[in-house]
Amino acid sequence: MIGCVFLPFVAGYYLSYLFRTINTLISGQLSADLGLDAANLGLLTSVYFLVFAGAQIPIGTLLDRFGPRRVQSALLLLAGGGAALFGAASDFKALLVARAMIGIGVSAAAMAGLKAIVTWFPRERVALANGYMIMLGALGAVTATTPTQWLLAYTGWRGLFELLAFATFAAALLIFWAVPEAARPQATLPAGVKLSAIYRDRGFWRIAPLSASCIGSAWSLQALWAASWLTNVEGLDRESSITQLFIMALGISAGALLLGTLADRLRRRGIGSEVLFAAVTVLFVMAELALILRLPLPSLLPWLVISIVGAATVLSYAILAEYFPRELTGRANAGLNVLHFGWCFIVQYGTGLILDQWSAQDGHYPIIAYQVAFACAVVVQILALGWFVIPWLGLLGRRVAKFFLRDPATNTDPVDVSVTSAEAGMLEPEDEEW
Structure with missing residues (x-):
């Protein structure tokens, strides 16, 4: 199970995380070589999340019908083609098309891995396997920092993407040849019935705004704007910035294991994952406010909290598993991922648009530009948290009464x-x- 199912899908998820965050490291070289401004750079990076979000529902249907082996291997071939095109692109339009191809190609990485685990692993080991998959896959974000910086010195960003294309093709072949074929269900509900059951559910719309606004923002910040903040606001040089990004990437991987372990232990004490998710949200907002208000703290501390929140999908998927029966959880996760990546696109591209409202001086935007851009996302998170806890307040009022x-x-x-x-x-x- 580990060698023929778990590790091949981890390889695909690892590449997904690597592609998601790689633009943070090469953004400076892209801007210098092709003359990209903040808005273009934000659009180039965020189009990955836009097409990723749009593909989630169709991919959920394909996974149910054809199984994770066929879907994941086919889509990774598309991602490999996108990586090859990105490395050979000579203008912004070609980069945009290539980035979109990569986004579609790796859009099934998480859902295919989760479905494979549910299909082949014992039910009592599913949560643990999910946590390990996200933890190991998040090492792709670690690779997109110091290790990639070392490689860039020899290959440049074009050569780097040619190597990524080769690795992606290899992962596609590994999944197709190593993973066994899953037995197809004898009968399934029509896709429309499943989607209507999910999107009409009150529980889904209670967790969805909070999960999307927090996790999507964390992904957006770490995938692109963390590097700009560290350079323009904190004044770090490239080496120090990459070192901090490396530590933050480790935070994603460690955060997946930490949050999964905490959720499991709290559950045994009668405390659900919803309570832990609300606590994580409060810490996330406090970390962002610490950056915005320029509190006298080491910048690594709030950024580490932000990176850990990027792994909070461990909690989101666990919460949805309590809301829906097993035959709907895969589609429910895909429905939530639409909002995760959709909001990530909005924050990533919107941040670039907001920054462009100020004039850059020596290639740097003023601090106030970043503060305004980050604050807009924080306002949405606070509103989503309020919506999330309203039922708890009503329940508390009834108990007091x-x-x-x-x-x-x-x-x-x-x-x-x-x-x-x-x-x-x-x-x-x-x-x-x-």
Whole structure:
């Protein structure tokens, strides 16, 4: 299972993370060689997330119909072609098309791996396998820092993408030849039925805005704008900046294992993943505010928190698994990923547009430009957190009312403070009796 299923799909997910964050390292060379401004650079990097988001629902259907082996291997061939085109491109349009091809080509990496784990691994090991897959795949972000910088000194960014094209083709062949064929389900619900069940669910729309605004923002910042902040705002040289990006990339990998372990242990104590996700959101907002307000902290500390939040999909997928039956969880994850990558595109491209409202001096944008751009995303996250906790506040109000309004003589409630079915769904099994 590990050699013929787990590791081949980890290889695909690793390349997905590498392609996602590689533009952070080569953005300076791209701008110098092809004369790209902040808006063009933001669009070039974020188009990956745009096409990635648009492909999630069709890919969910393809995975259900043809299995992860065929879908992942075919799409990785497209990603390899996009990498080869990127390395040979001579203008912005060619780069944009190549980046879009890469985004579509690796858009099934996470979902294919998760579906493969559900298909072949015992149910009691699925959560652990998911955590390890995300942790190992996130090493692609680690590779996109110091190791890639060493390689760039010999190959340049064009040679680098030719090597990535070769590695992607190899991963496609590995998955096609090594992974066994999955048994197809005898009967499945129509795609429209599955999608309507997901997108009409109140629980989905409770977690989706918070998950998208936090995880999508974390991906956007680490994939592109962290390097610009470290250089333009913190004043770090290239070597120091790459070292900090390397540590942040390790934070993604370690964060996946940390959050998965915490969620598992808290669950045993009757605390659901929703509570942990809300706590992570608060830390995320505090880290962003520390950067925006220029608090006297080492810049690595808030950026490390931001990188860890990029691995919070471990919690999102666990929460959705509680909301939907097994036959719908794959499509539910894909539906949530649409919002993750869609918001990531908005933040990444929008940040570039906001920065361009100020004039660059010596190739650097002023601090206020970054503060305004980052603050816009923080406002959305705070609103999403408020939407997420509103049901908890209502439940808390009912508990307080029941405590204070109970008639001690008759031990009955003078008002209706019963728990609604929606609120009961937020309670752990041992609390539902309340």
